Amino acid sequence: MSTHEDVLSSENLPHEPERATLEGKNKFMGFWFFLGGETVLFASLFGTYLALKNSFGDAEGTPSQELFGLPLVFIMTVILLTSSLTSVYGIYHMKNQAFKKMMVWFTITVLLGASFLGLEVYEFNHYVHEFHHTFTAHAFGSAFYALVGFHGAHVAFGLLWFLTLMFRNAKRGLNLYNAPKFYLVSLYWHFIDVVWVFIFTVVYLMGKVG
Amino acid sequence: MSTATVEKPGFGATLWEYLTTVDHKKIAILYLLGGGFFFLLGGLEAMLIRLQLMLPDNNLIGAQFYNEIMTMHGTTMIFLAAMPLIFAFMNAVVPLQIGARDVAFPFLNSLGFWLFLFGGILLNLSWFLGGAPDGGWTAYAPFSIWSSTHGFDFYAIGLQISGFGTLMGGINFIVTIVNMRAPGMTYMRMPLFTWTALIASVLILFAFPALTVGLFFMTFDRLFGANFFVPEMGGNEIIWEHIFWIFGHPEVYILVLPAFGVFSEVISTFSKKRLFGYSAMVFATVLIAFFGFMVWAHHMFTVGMGPIANSIFAIATMAIAVPTGIKIFNWLFTMWGGSIRFSTPMLWAAGFIPTFTIGGMTGVMVAVAAADLQYHDTYFVVAHFHYVIVGGVVFGLIAGTHYWWPLIFGKVLNEKLGKWTFWFFFIGFHLTFFIQHFLGLMGMPRRYWKFLPGQDLEVGNFISTVGALLMAVGTIILLYNIIKTSVNGERSSQDPWDGRTLEWSLPNPTPHYNFKQLPLVRGLDPLWIEKTQGNGKLIPAEPLNDIHMPNNSFLPFMISLGLFITGIGVIFRPDSNVAYIAIIAGLVIAFGSMFIRSVKDDLGYHIHKEDLEEEGAGVE
Amino acid sequence: MADNTNSNYQDQFFKEKHKEEMKYQVITFAMMIAFTIIAFGLVVGDFSKYLVVPIILVLAVVQVLFQLYYFMHLNQKGHEMPSLMIFSGVFAAVLTILALTTITWI
Structure with missing residues (x-):
């Protein structure tokens, strides 16, 4: 029924282009399921972190109350939340078939994501040099960097994904072939934000409270 | 188009076709070959274990080698034999049973296979590169962290790679079953094998990420100086046990549920009756999966979690016996009053019921936390889980092999040899493992390299080894049967067992697009409905039209190869800086291939209506 | 028109x-x-x-x-399966975290 030309055409897109083809529907469903699995992945990391939090054994280490500086993390949180909103704007324009506006909002999302990642690198660097809080120093360090680092790796991957999609499709506009892909990367981006909300609360805020 | 099917393609072309295929039927064959190979390898390891334990104070193999063999037997059988063989049947059968032309993600399907294969090869390379893992398949922390060879590095990286493949496969099958059922195929009309495949895939989705994390921790601890499981640096070994079993217990159900599905199909077909209590069967399957997630700590009763935790997990574990009992009775009632044909698959199903029931009963025994302190780490437990996994999963896989061989390869396996296989294997199995219950109760610990004379363990161990030899004979007969049938078996009819479900409605061999027109499903056992109420052919649900098919791709192979090379590099990084070349080269290959995949449009192709009409004339 | x-x-x-x-x-x-x-x-x-x-x-x-x-x-509509899977994931996640924080010898 639908030939190649139809899938790659930017004209007359249906109401929900991300789920208009069977491929799109499959991707949409599969990606949600994948996020369900990611929930367990992060739960294992969170559980391990909580079990090993402030656990130093015979090694020396700084407890979480003294280690974490909240203002920087607060700014990072706001940045990531904002990037979540900007990607919602991107999808909003995708649904209205305003490709250029979508690209603008996704560009802002990428910039915010990159600045988040930059701040995170700065933060890790700070912990390593000021407090000697490293991955290998003690179990607390291992668990902390495993959890927050896994999240950071997800952010980095999300950025690469966004950029690849945007460069690949910059010239040809929105169509039924790439709409599902844009939709998925934005879902992924929200999920990263969801995880961060818990990291902010469980690691940093609760770490400060003790 | 039509001339291509007549000419036999050369060896190179066939090889290339299989390296690049995204067709679920061909991927099923690949899984069958890969899983079958590792099954034989794991069986060989089992034979060495049993030969070493045939006589007291035996010196056939050394202690270190015994530990490696024992570890690799468990790991291979679970991850590299049972899992892929389950996937083989899911690939071969599920899309056909739900009336789909393909799976939801053909590319990922192929990627999943190659990841499994390269992961399995990586793990087994450890034999040649300094020694295999030697701390038991559960890889408990102090053993795995302080083991001096590279064995557990291979374990962590190899299983990580093949685990990614499994996760992809799981997601693929959930989406396929949710999104791609033929018109009229409602959830409550799906064959039970499809149901169990769906539920097992859901379990994969939620269980494997825990393994991913656990294996990452192990890799970090062993190769990157982290301290997750190092108590003197604040680490905690119990975390590994929890994470491993949070994955590991659902894994048991991932394996056994599809086997239940196979038996449900076989029993219903060979009793010529609709499955008794279909909806109860579905409900029991879902319930087993649900409970399956809440019982993992029954592997850890002796850890010292406290009486409350032990009681909760004990009760949850015993509760699983209820839905499983429902299933046992439903199979019995399906046979009740049916006109039963004891073909080979049915023999396996009939053998399975008492065997698995014994495994279930000892399961309830070890679920009693207080009693488990006695059973733990003895041969009683070994006997229990072999009754469940061999009696359930392996019997199911062999039954499925005989049942679906005509569907996959177009030929019926020799019935006479099939029955010989059954009797050798069945009797051998019970000889091997029934006696082990008593060895365990007499105090023989599992995983020990030898036992001493004069402790009344000689006779039991000798009988056990004799049984294992009989199982080996059964397996060899099966192999001979497969070779014989492939060489000079005759092409079977499209429906050799008088089947009930959609996969038997297709011509033999199955066309690569499966269904020329998607069928209309009018109820449970759709083919049977058409046989009894229609003209034996399914009613098409759509007019003949162009069919959209995915393109073959070599990228899955390349991605897996890249990760394999990176894995080798990561393992040997502490020894030499040359390893960095492998790490980087592997990552370039893997991510480069992924990049090509995401940048290059892959729109597939269409088989045109006119060609289909032409082919159609040939088939009739 | x-x-x-x-x-x-x-x-x-x-x-x-x-x-x-x-x-x-x-x-x-x-x-x-x-x-x-x-x-x-x-x-x-x-x-x-x-x-x-x-x-x-x-x-x-x-x-x-x-x-x-x-x-x-x-x-929105058409999100029944995603919801089911996400909340099943949350169920498994909660059990995991509960176990690792309570019965891990800490």
């Missing part, structure tokens, strides 16, 4: 609908930022730990539900 105006009319309808949705998204965002500030304030404000921890956890859960239901459109 008639067909064309009809589709224009439809476009207009969907645009309005998307705009309406977008309004909720922005409100959601504002509330999430507010919640973050409240949580931050509670921790900085040096209250009792037994008061603060439950509150910030609840705030986090509500924020995540906002993300899931509004930003990720879980409230």
